[in-house]
Amino acid sequence: MSRYIAQRLVWMLVTVWGVLTITWVIGFLVPSDPARIIAGVHATPQTVAAVARLYGFNQPFYVQYVRFLWNVLHLNVGTSYHFHASALPLVMQRLGATGELGLAAVLAELLIGVPLGILTAQRRDTRLDVLVSGGLVAGSSMPTYWFGILLIYVVAFKAGILPVGGFGGYGPGGWSYLVLPAVTYGITGAAYYGRLLRASLIDVMAQDHVRTARAKGLSGRGVLWRHVVRNGLMPLVTQLGIDLANTLSGLIVLETVFDWPGVGSLVVQAIDYVDVPLILAATLLASVLVVVLNFAVDLVYLALDPRISYT
Amino acid sequence: MLAPSVDEVVRASDVEPRGPSTLVRFVRQPRTWLAGGFVLLLILVALGAPLVSPKNPDFPYPNGLSMIGAPLPPLSAGFPLGTDSLGRDVLSRLIWGSRLALEVGVGSSAVALVGGTLLGMVAGYFKGAVDVAIMRWVDMMLAFPFVLFVIFVAAVFGSSVPIILVAIGILQMAPIARLARAKTLEIVAMAYVEAATASGASRARILARHAVPNLVTTVLPYALLQVGTNITLESALSYLGAGPPPPTPDWGAMVNEGQQGLTTTPWLFFFPGLCIMLTVVAFNLLADSWLTAIRATR
Numbered sequence: 001m002s003r004y005i006a007q008r009l010v011w012m013l014v015t016v017w018g019v020l021t022i023t024w025v026i027g028f029l030v031p032s033d034p035a036r037i038i039a040g041v042h043a044t045p046q047t048v049a050a051v052a053r054l055y056g057f058n059q060p061f062y063v064q065y066v067r068f069l070w071n072v073l074h075l076n077v078g079t080s081y082h083f084h085a086s087a088l089p090l091v092m093q094r095l096g097a098t099g100e101l102g103l104a105a106v107l108a109e110l111l112i113g114v115p116l117g118i119l120t121a122q123r124r125d126t127r128l129d130v131l132v133s134g135g136l137v138a139g140s141s142m143p144t145y146w147f148g149i150l151l152i153y154v155v156a157f158k159a160g161i162l163p164v165g166g167f168g169g170y171g172p173g174g175w176s177y178l179v180l181p182a183v184t185y186g187i188t189g190a191a192y193y194g195r196l197l198r199a200s201l202i203d204v205m206a207q208d209h210v211r212t213a214r215a216k217g218l219s220g221r222g223v224l225w226r227h228v229v230r231n232g233l234m235p236l237v238t239q240l241g242i243d244l245a246n247t248l249s250g251l252i253v254l255e256t257v258f259d260w261p262g263v264g265s266l267v268v269q270a271i272d273y274v275d276v277p278l279i280l281a282a283t284l285l286a287s288v289l290v291v292v293l294n295f296a297v298d299l300v301y302l303a304l305d306p307r308i309s310y311t
Numbered sequence: 312m313l314a315p316s317v318d319e320v321v322r323a324s325d326v327e328p329r330g331p332s333t334l335v336r337f338v339r340q341p342r343t344w345l346a347g348g349f350v351l352l353l354i355l356v357a358l359g360a361p362l363v364s365p366k367n368p369d370f371p372y373p374n375g376l377s378m379i380g381a382p383l384p385p386l387s388a389g390f391p392l393g394t395d396s397l398g399r400d401v402l403s404r405l406i407w408g409s410r411l412a413l414e415v416g417v418g419s420s421a422v423a424l425v426g427g428t429l430l431g432m433v434a435g436y437f438k439g440a441v442d443v444a445i446m447r448w449v450d451m452m453l454a455f456p457f458v459l460f461v462i463f464v465a466a467v468f469g470s471s472v473p474i475i476l477v478a479i480g481i482l483q484m485a486p487i488a489r490l491a492r493a494k495t496l497e498i499v500a501m502a503y504v505e506a507a508t509a510s511g512a513s514r515a516r517i518l519a520r521h522a523v524p525n526l527v528t529t530v531l532p533y534a535l536l537q538v539g540t541n542i543t544l545e546s547a548l549s550y551l552g553a554g555p556p557p558p559t560p561d562w563g564a565m566v567n568e569g570q571q572g573l574t575t576t577p578w579l580f581f582f583p584g585l586c587i588m589l590t591v592v593a594f595n596l597l598a599d600s601w602l603t604a605i606r607a608t609r
């Protein structure tokens with residue numbers, strides 16, 4: 001078991017290293033001169049050359065790469081071209097806002113998806129099931145940013161109920177800013193949970209132990225909760241892990257729509273500057289999140305299902 | 312008596328499941344026709360854009376703006392879906408925009424389907440070090456923040472259609488490769504492949520004749536599902552301003568432009584998003600009925 005964990009940790013590091021290396025190489029190929037971006041459009045050639053020397057852009061690529069790796073080990077992925085500050089702390093500062101929105105968004109997906117999944121499995125192949133399942137597909141087919149704008153228009157602008165965007169802080173008044181983006185994400189993402197849960201519950205319902213429980217005279221509701229839902233939730237763990245891991249990527253668009261001051265909107269601000277260090281910082285964060293959550297999912301499985309063993 | 316050929320042995324041992332084939336079951340579902348019809352219509356509109364489009368999509372019509380220079384609302388004379396802030400015809404831009412959506416949506420999926428199936432097949436068939444190397448690569452691809460990666464690649468190499476298409480396709484290979492690998496392991500373990508190996512068929516022949524057709528059936532619905540994701544992703548890229556440069560008619564960019572005048576001209580953001588949604592629904596339904604057909608065949 002400890003051998004398995006050690007092995008996994010090594011592969012996690014290799015994966016993150018690979019992701020960073022690929023991103024770094026792509027960044028190295030940028031046709032525009034990073035020294036020129038940092039120095040500004042009006043800088044003299046002498047200034048640009050001085051900046052290039054300062055940041056080491058004039059050195060061969062292997063020297064730059066080794067230095068990059070060395071710096072990454074010291075949690076430094078470089079200085080943002082656009083914001084002129086160390087990129088990783090810039091991204092970390094915004095992690096709080098992104099984390100808050102990410103958790104609220106995934107929670108909204110669960111709050112919408114799980115009940116609908118149970119409902120459609122229970123009433124499967126009825127008109128209600130067809131209607132709700134269809135609604136879920138339609139919801140998941142909407143571009144998140146478009147549905148967000150639609151909600152801003154209808155709820156915030158026309159009805160004037162919630163703020164059109166921005167960040168309300170962590171205080172008691174902050175939640176109202178969280179509702180629209182979270183609901184947007186929740187409705188467009190609920191289908192993944194709803195459909196998965198429906199399929200999984202229908203599978204479990206067909207199994208012997210459920211029939212036995214019914215035969216023993218347990219009520220419909222008792223069977224549903226005690227035997228079906230508990231067993232049918234397993235695949236949801238994987239989905240939740242994958243979903244949480246990919247939130248950072250999904251939030252890039254959502255934060256932009258709602259003007260949310262998180263990592264995503266920070267990255268979008270720097271698109272035009274091809275801000276390689278900032279992109280490296282966000283990529284590092286996202287890839288660490290993915291490998292750690294994948295590992296966590298496997299550990300949860302290990303704890304939940306005694307039949308699985310990793311040796 | 313002549314020894315039976317490899318293919319005869321294989322055909323005899325490869326017992327077809329009873330009942331109608333996957334394709335028949337796929338075609339029999341009403342939603343296949345509904346979604347398939349929509350996709351077909353969209354392809355025709357995209358191909359025939361110069362014929363179908365009522366106006367030039369990029370031309371700012373002087374009569375496309377009101378007296379005070381505001382965009383015309385839908386159902387205006389000559390502009391059925393209204394005009395944008397430059398006086399361009401929204402309907403014509405939507406029609407031309409379908410080209411980009413289909414190009415990137417289907418193109419990226421094709422890249423992912425071919426590349427992913429090959430990677431998965433090679434990993435599952437040769438196992439060992441090849442398998443480990445390929446699956447590590449797949450893990451890396453899955454650890455990339457998708458949207459960020461595509462934005463970055465577009466920013467570095469230029470936001471042209473082929474580059475966006477390939478960038479999305481490369482990342483989408485990863486889930487397909489995983490699926491193809493699992494399926495290949497399953498196929499290789501089957502009796503008929505053993506029979507083919509025993510009668511001296513080469514590895515390449517086994518892969519080409521027995522693994523590929525079986526794999527494509529399995530992987531196709533996921534590739535279809537990806538078409539929808541790819542279209543949404545490309546439009547999101549354009550929405551964020553990292554897509555093909557203006558004035559290219561692009562549904563995502565149109566939503567962005569529409570958002571600028573959200574309170575006064577809401578139709579500008581609404582229609583392009585609706586187009587994306589309907590297109591994605593159609594591809595998702597096709598994928599869904601193919602999956603249903605596969606499950607029913609087993």
